[in-house]
Amino acid sequence: PARGPPPPRRSASRSRSRSSSRKRSERRSSSSRHSASSTRRKRKRRRRKSRHGKRSKRGKRHGRSRRRKDKAKKRKRSHSSSSSGSSSAKRSRSGLPSRETAIKAAERDVVEAEKGLEKTKEAKAPETEESLRREREVQTEELQRQIEKEKEKMEEDVKLKYREAEDKLLEEKAARLREAEQRLDKAIASRLLEAEKRLRQDAEARME
8 A cells, every 4th residue: 555656756757758858849840940041031131132232233333334424414514615605604513504504605605606697698698699690690691592592493494494385386386387388289289280181171172
């Protein structure tokens, strides 16, 4: 009766060992999962950083090229505005002329160019009128010459046609005269023969 209680102690120790082994396995699995997830996160972060670095490098390059182009354009604009006599124009903070001043300077240049064209036209107006008058005179003279030539050709054609008509008429008249002469000759010959016959007949009748 005094040896009964020891067996339940062994079962309790076994259950404790099992629970501790389970906890250890759970801790190991959770630690392995945590380490795997942390490694994945680190890889993703590295990839993102590498991509962001490439993009930032490209953006920096593009930004530098754009800045250089903008600076060159601003220099050209400032040079053109200074050459056009806009030294007293308003300057921006960077020292370059503002957009409004550049537009005004361009408008002034256009107005000055138009005035210069008008002046040149006015100066060349009498010369152009004189040249036009001379050209018109030359053209009228040339037209008169052509008209005279055409008239001469027409007169010559008319004369030739008139001569041809006269020649034809003369030929027709000559042919008709020839025909008439031939008819007269035939008629005269026939009458002479008839007269000779009658004279012979009369002479024979008298002889008898």
